[in-house]
Amino acid sequence: xxxxxxxxxxxxxxxxxxxxxxxxxxxxxxxxxxxxxxxxxxxxxxxxxxxxxxxxxxxxxxxxxxxxxxxxxxxxxxxxxxxxxxxxxxxxxxxxxxxxxxxxxxxxxxxxxxxxxxxxxxxxxxxxxxxxxxxxxxxxxxxxxxxxxxxxxxxxxxxxxxxxxxxxxxxxxxxxxxxxxxxxxxxxxxxxxxxxxxxxxxxxxxxxxxxxxxxxxxxxxxxxxxxxxxxxxxxxxxxxxxxxxxxxxxxxxxxxxxxxxxxxxxxxxxxxxxxxxxxxxxxxxxxxxxxxxxxxxxxxxxxxxxxxxxxxxxxxxxxxxxxxxxxxxxxxxxxxxxxxxxxxxxxxxxxxxxxxxxxxxxxxxxxxxxxxxxxxxxxxxxxxxxxxxxxxxxxxxxxxxxxxxxxxxxxxxxxxxxxxxxxxxxxxxxxxxxxxxxxxxxx
Amino acid sequence: xxxxxxxxxxxxxxxxxxxxxxxxxxxxxxxxxxxxxxxxxxxxxxxxxxxxxxxxxxxxxxxxxxxxxxxxxxxxxxxxxxxxxxxxxxxxxxxxxxxxxxxxxxxxxxxxxxxxxxxxxxxxxxxxxxxxxxxxxxxxxxxxxxxxxxxxxxxxxxxxxxxxxxxxxxxxxxxxxxxxxxxxxxxxxxxxxxxxxxxxxxxxxxxxxxxxxxxxxxxxxxxxxxxxxxxxxxxxxxxxxxxxxxxxxxxxxxxxxxxxxxxxxxxxxxxxxxxxxxxxxxxxxxxxxxxxxxxxxxxxxxxxxxxxxxxxxxxxxxxxxxxxxxxxxxxxxxxxxxxxxxxxxxxxxxxx
Numbered sequence: 001x002x003x004x005x006x007x008x009x010x011x012x013x014x015x016x017x018x019x020x021x022x023x024x025x026x027x028x029x030x031x032x033x034x035x036x037x038x039x040x041x042x043x044x045x046x047x048x049x050x051x052x053x054x055x056x057x058x059x060x061x062x063x064x065x066x067x068x069x070x071x072x073x074x075x076x077x078x079x080x081x082x083x084x085x086x087x088x089x090x091x092x093x094x095x096x097x098x099x100x101x102x103x104x105x106x107x108x109x110x111x112x113x114x115x116x117x118x119x120x121x122x123x124x125x126x127x128x129x130x131x132x133x134x135x136x137x138x139x140x141x142x143x144x145x146x147x148x149x150x151x152x153x154x155x156x157x158x159x160x161x162x163x164x165x166x167x168x169x170x171x172x173x174x175x176x177x178x179x180x181x182x183x184x185x186x187x188x189x190x191x192x193x194x195x196x197x198x199x200x201x202x203x204x205x206x207x208x209x210x211x212x213x214x215x216x217x218x219x220x221x222x223x224x225x226x227x228x229x230x231x232x233x234x235x236x237x238x239x240x241x242x243x244x245x246x247x248x249x250x251x252x253x254x255x256x257x258x259x260x261x262x263x264x265x266x267x268x269x270x271x272x273x274x275x276x277x278x279x280x281x282x283x284x285x286x287x288x289x290x291x292x293x294x295x296x297x298x299x300x301x302x303x304x305x306x307x308x309x310x311x312x313x314x315x316x317x318x319x320x321x322x323x324x325x326x327x328x329x330x331x332x333x334x335x336x337x338x339x340x341x342x343x344x345x346x347x348x349x350x351x352x353x354x355x356x357x358x359x360x361x362x363x364x365x366x367x368x369x370x371x372x373x374x375x376x377x378x379x380x381x382x383x384x385x386x387x388x389x390x391x392x393x394x395x396x397x398x399x400x401x402x403x404x405x406x407x408x409x410x411x412x413x414x415x416x417x418x419x420x421x422x423x424x425x426x427x428x429x430x431x432x433x434x435x436x437x438x439x440x441x442x443x
Numbered sequence: 444x445x446x447x448x449x450x451x452x453x454x455x456x457x458x459x460x461x462x463x464x465x466x467x468x469x470x471x472x473x474x475x476x477x478x479x480x481x482x483x484x485x486x487x488x489x490x491x492x493x494x495x496x497x498x499x500x501x502x503x504x505x506x507x508x509x510x511x512x513x514x515x516x517x518x519x520x521x522x523x524x525x526x527x528x529x530x531x532x533x534x535x536x537x538x539x540x541x542x543x544x545x546x547x548x549x550x551x552x553x554x555x556x557x558x559x560x561x562x563x564x565x566x567x568x569x570x571x572x573x574x575x576x577x578x579x580x581x582x583x584x585x586x587x588x589x590x591x592x593x594x595x596x597x598x599x600x601x602x603x604x605x606x607x608x609x610x611x612x613x614x615x616x617x618x619x620x621x622x623x624x625x626x627x628x629x630x631x632x633x634x635x636x637x638x639x640x641x642x643x644x645x646x647x648x649x650x651x652x653x654x655x656x657x658x659x660x661x662x663x664x665x666x667x668x669x670x671x672x673x674x675x676x677x678x679x680x681x682x683x684x685x686x687x688x689x690x691x692x693x694x695x696x697x698x699x700x701x702x703x704x705x706x707x708x709x710x711x712x713x714x715x716x717x718x719x720x721x722x723x724x725x726x727x728x729x730x731x732x733x734x735x736x737x738x739x740x741x742x743x744x745x746x747x748x749x750x751x752x753x754x755x756x757x758x759x760x761x762x763x764x765x766x767x768x769x770x771x772x773x774x775x776x777x778x779x780x781x782x783x784x785x786x787x788x789x790x791x792x793x794x795x
Contacts, residue, residue, distance in 0.1 A: 043751075043755075044755075045751065045752045045755035045756065046755050046756055046758070046759050054752060082751050082755075083739075084739060084755045084758060086759075088704075089693060089697070089699070089700050090498055090692070090693075090700070090732070091735070091736075093494060093692060093693070094494040094495070094498075094736060096494075097489070097490045097493055097494035098490055098494065100490075101490075111697075111699070112697050112699045112700060115603050115605075115693075115694075115695040115697050116692075116693050116694055116695060116697075118695075119605065119606070119694045119695070120694065135601050135603075186588070186591065187591065187602070187698070187699055188591060188597070188601055188602025188603060188697065188698065188699065189699075191591065191602060192601060192602075214584075215702070313750075313751065314752070428605075431539070431598070431605070432605060432607065433607070
């Protein structure tokens with residue numbers, strides 16, 4: 001019996017490899033349809049953070065599907081391939097290596113994978129975009145020519161958060177004497193903003209205390225007792241990820257801490273994060289960098305054309321959700337970079353260098369946003385050789401019990417943040433032996 | 444018929460003690476080495492070398508280390524990923540900040556990991572089984588915490604140390620082929636060393652402790668020494684594996700790579716591959732690292748029209764199913780399967 005099973009298994013493996021090889025041959029033949037701009041999508045539809053990965057990846061694919069129906073970008077159609085990383089760095093690198101010959105631009109969609117891809121992308125001339133994650137100092141384009149944090153990074157976000165808190169309290173002078181608790185998940189991602197908040201605290205005269213939550217952050221009772229009873233915080237910054245984003249809302253409700261005094265980061269601000277908390281989440285604020293919902297002409301178009309023809313890549317209920325819209329934003333940045341590069345290099349399938357040029361010369365103005373059918377969805381973005389961040393504002397949204405409502409749009413403290421980005425990037429350059437580019441000499 | 448001991452006459456003690464007494468085995472090994480050294484680097488694409496073979500070799504090495512501790516000496520460890528992290532960080536710091544030559548840095552990574560492993564191995568003198576497992580779990584958390592919070596190690600707020608370019612005596616190791624050779628050489632060196640270790644007195648001591656520690660102590664095996672050596676050797680291997688995978692594959696030491704999941708993964712490798720066998724570590728590492736990629740690519744072609752979320756999840760389902768299947772069919776691991784095949788081959792074609 002055992003032996004038969006084993007032989008059966010080997011037979012299956014053998015059959016599978018035949019299918020695999022012939023399938024690859026077939027796939028090779030299919031590629032002869034005409035020039036397309038290829039994107040490799042590092043996605044995670046499985047694992048603990050599947051809500052984020054599947055949403056962003058699908059939004060991006062749906063957008064490309066729409067453009068392909070409309071005839072492509074200046075006639076160049078998109079093609080893409082998904083690769084499942086399960087938020088695991090080793091798998092993510094494997095995906096990159098598998099697809100790198102075809103693609104010119106990659107969104108790692110995970111901090112760990114970003115770290116692994118920065119040296120690879122720099123060496124192999126692939127644009128690495130870590131929009132709103134990864135290392136904040138990669139916004140300095142003179143040290144990280146191939147890395148973009150468009151539209152914004154964690155440090156800018158936190159400076160905007162402090163401004164937002166000041167505005168909510170009725171003026172920046174009211175920040176003096178305020179007690180802010182920084183509740184963060186105790187992994188490098190969570191710690192990244194600690195020095196930033198300390199510096200801001202010194203500048204504006206409020207106190208910050210840091211409350212680490214051990215990974216994976218399911219249990220935060222002790223931290224919350226500390227925050228509410230002993231520290232008596234006025235505001236709590238919720239810097240968690242995945243399932244640990246929801247826990248604070250429930251804990252706060254249990255201790256009668258008002259939800260509208262909790263301010264989450266943008267990876268803690270999706271429907272998937274607040275719905276499990278039920279009514280406890282009502283009033284909770286988070287940062288974001290794009291609009292939510294389906295009330296934008298472009299997104300309506302995706303709904304009508306892509307989902308109308310049953311060509312969507314995710315269940316229809318999630319269309320218009322935070323992560324799905326983030327995918328649309330991602331796709332849009334790529335496309336604007338393509339259009340910019342087309343203007344300079346002509347309409348063709350772009351190489352890594354040309355794509356990078358396009359990313360570095362992005363200029364998405366208010367008029368352009370309106371033209372795209374995304375008025376109110378996003379702020380203007382303008383990048384340069386030096387500034388790989390590009391975004392001008394951080395949006396703030398509030399959960400009203402049913403949906404996210406945009407409440408404010410705040411510009412980060414650019415000078416304050418950029419001084420630190422420059423210093424940190426210079427330190428990195430020194431350690432790695434990189435000579436920063438002289439941006440005044442680059443066109 | 445060809446694979447047999449009959450007619451192989453052992454004339455010296457040396458021949459009697461050989462790792463592979465049967466000529467066909469030696470030939471087989473020779474072919475494998477030729478394959479690994481000459482065929483694969485020149486035929487495989489960069490993708491295969493850099494993203495399939497490199498992690499496979501590195502994880503094989505880590506699994507081999509864990510196998511000494513858990514498979515041979517019988518001490519369960521679920522903190523092995525942390526020892527890999529110690530190796531990764533310390534070798535990067537030695538090489539990047541202090542300019543220690545690369546081979547010495549990798550060795551140094553192993554030594555630091557070995558020191559950490561020995562310290563966390565001390566409780567094993569008093570506790571065993573599940574209780575020891577919990578104390579090694581503590582090692583995992585403590586080391587993770589220290590590496591994230593010790594600013595000097597991570598060099599700033601990002602908690603990451605980037606791998607500089609690798610030079611061995613002024614020779615730049617940058618292409619996948621060169622990296623492949625580096626990892627392969629270290630792997631073979633340490634495998635030969637490890638195989639001889641477990642064949643010798645030390646390995647026998649370990650086995651004795653694993654099978655019954657009281658009896659082992661009565662016949663004069665020092666538990667204190669042997670258990671700690673097991674921890675030291677095992678975490679040395681983990682440290683070297685951690686530093687190699689960081690230098691060649693991750694290119695940046697980030698503590699999130701070496702989390703608890705990886706510890707369980709390593710344990711899974713040796714259970715599926717075969718506890719207490721050297722070969723099993725390779726089988727297990729192959730199973731756990733290559734099979735998901737293989738399933739993923741296969742599903743990609745046969746399930747092209749299936750929605751991608753179902754496809755992504757079916758990878759996990761197939762992989763999990765295969766683990767269960769293997770554990771039911773051969774609870775002693777894939778190495779035992781190979782053993783069974785060899786025994787059958789000795790009698791073939793006239794089994795009685």
